Amino acid sequence: MLTVDHLAYRYPSPAQDRGLDLQALDVQPGQCVLLAGPSGCGKSTLARCLAGLIPHLYHGELSGRVLVDGHRTADTPLWQLSERAGMVFQNPRAQMLAATVEDEIVFGLENLGLERTTIRDRLEAVLDRFGLQALRKRAPLYLSGGEQQRVALAAVTARHPPVLVLDEPLSMLDTTAVEELVAHLADLVRGGTAVVICEHRTEPLQRLPGLRTLPLDQAGSCPLAPAGVPAPQPVEPFGLDVSHLDVRLGRVTVLDDLGFRAAGGQVVAIVGRNGVGKTTLLRALAGLQPHRGTILAGGQRPDLAMVFQNPDMQLFNATVRDEILYKVPDPDMHWYDWLVNTLGLCDYQDTPPLLLSEGEKKRVALAIALMRRPAHGLLLDEPSLGQDAAHKAQLMRLACSLAQAGRLVLMTTHDLSLAAQADRLLLMTRAGFVADGPPAEVLADREAWKEAGLIVPDWLPEVRP
């Protein structure tokens, strides 16, 4: 069904991802292959090769061959390949093309040239199968991440491709949405679809029937911080006090009378379903979101730097050094050296930041936030998104280092393996926090997780108090 033979690909610009080398891959109907590896090892590139987007949309250097259902991708028009290999991308929001869920699914069916009655039948079947009937008239762009990923999968599978390629489909989903998606994928595999998944979060996929894992090389592993660099200067002890916090976006109340306290010197993780207001809370703490209620740190307005999900929103300077030092009054170059060393950016100081990999850009964004030396700490919005295990470990080391120096690190995350490493875990719902305490205690509170609409997956390693 899907055969790869001595495949190699290099992007036209050497600054882009590192490309790909793969000797062989063979996937038969009803088989499922997981391509695992660190950032930059070529997972997304391989996914694009399998779906035919490379070489049809990317004009790099391709050698070897990929056969999909007997058709060589390099010689077959993309629209014909798309009938044989469907692809679901990492960011569900970025792949939404239509104004309603219904139109999103119909788009791909129209391109198959099907009769109207067939399109209608397939549309209804796929809406039922993925539980989307109630959402059919909604705008896909304004659904939650989990719902969007279900729509994306529905839109592709409605075309009945014998091969399905998924590029990091779990990275933006909470645990409940992950479990739902994995259940749908298991159904597809049992139904005879050949499924190839490129993913960092490999644990949830282990229960897919007949899963084969193919590790890609370690070319992208990130450099570790050298030993002997000075730690950040300690700050005076303080407490962050949030009380009666109300935030309204238009007519919608996002945060309602929210309150909590956190002491400096902690790493605090906030977990909750998509759309409960986690990012809004961080924006309010950073002073970016108009709100009612009080937010005080040591009796004054907090000085917390925020690192956003998407680093591309901040990068515009010619070099990494200029980017990190931009508009920093009297920059402390010792602090700068500590940051670039700790974040593994030493070799990239003269590189344009927009040419870095996503993981590297994220570390530049972190350096930008910390270069200002925020007095009270750091706010991280989904810091592990799209990051491999090495990057996550590096991030936690930095967070712990800041906490040891008395600063507060507050992060929102869907990644429970990351949240489990924090000093404190807050479980958030639309009504506020339903559990608060050390991760081991909170993760054991099944009632609270049920109330939050989330599940603690079986694969999560046991966290000891």
Next chain:
Amino acid sequence: MTLSLVRNQPYTLDLVEASPLRRADPRAKLALCLGASLAVMLPLERLAIFMGLYLLLLVWARLLPVAAKQVWRLKWLLLALFIVDWVAVSLDLAVIVTLRVLLLAGIFSLVVSTTTPGEFRLALERLRVPYRYAFSISLAFQSINLLAEEWRAIYEAQRSRGALPGRARRLAKLPRLRDWVALTVPAIVLTTRRAWAITEAACARGFDSPHRRPYRQLGMGWLDWGLVAGIAATIALLVFL
């Protein structure tokens, strides 16, 4: 530019399901647009008559509040236009230019508040606009809110790192060229990436297929022919009588 103008306020309008024009063929609504675009060239007295008729149409179509909201968003532009024309040329010109902009803004809201991007795309296809362009136009139309959101997010991200002045300081001094670079470079990068992601997503679902067959159908009913005949007759009367 301040983003408080767009904060929590989508650029595009919600669909007004209760409007009779919601059931009209998009091609008839495009004919209305075309008629209104011709009417802006009428002299002041006739333009005023057309505006009166247009207001009646908005009342019938239950779209007066929507059109008023859209015009209200343009209040500063309209005021500036009026004052400049009045001071620089004459009161007559100020009135006619302002009425023209009002009419065009209103007619835009009439179409967008009663037509989905999918219907709009289908209408363009039926009018023999190549599918590739019809698809791109409808996609651009539905992405307006998204672009506004991204612009706001970039603004906040840059403000949080101190690359842009805060609200109080913004009032005290004009933004510098470098501040605009801090906004526009990420905006271009994000827009380009989004465009590329859409291209990939569309191609992965057979966008270029020569066998494409539209699922939804359009049909001109009595209401649609009535609208087309009405706008044609009105323009003809106002031009030739």
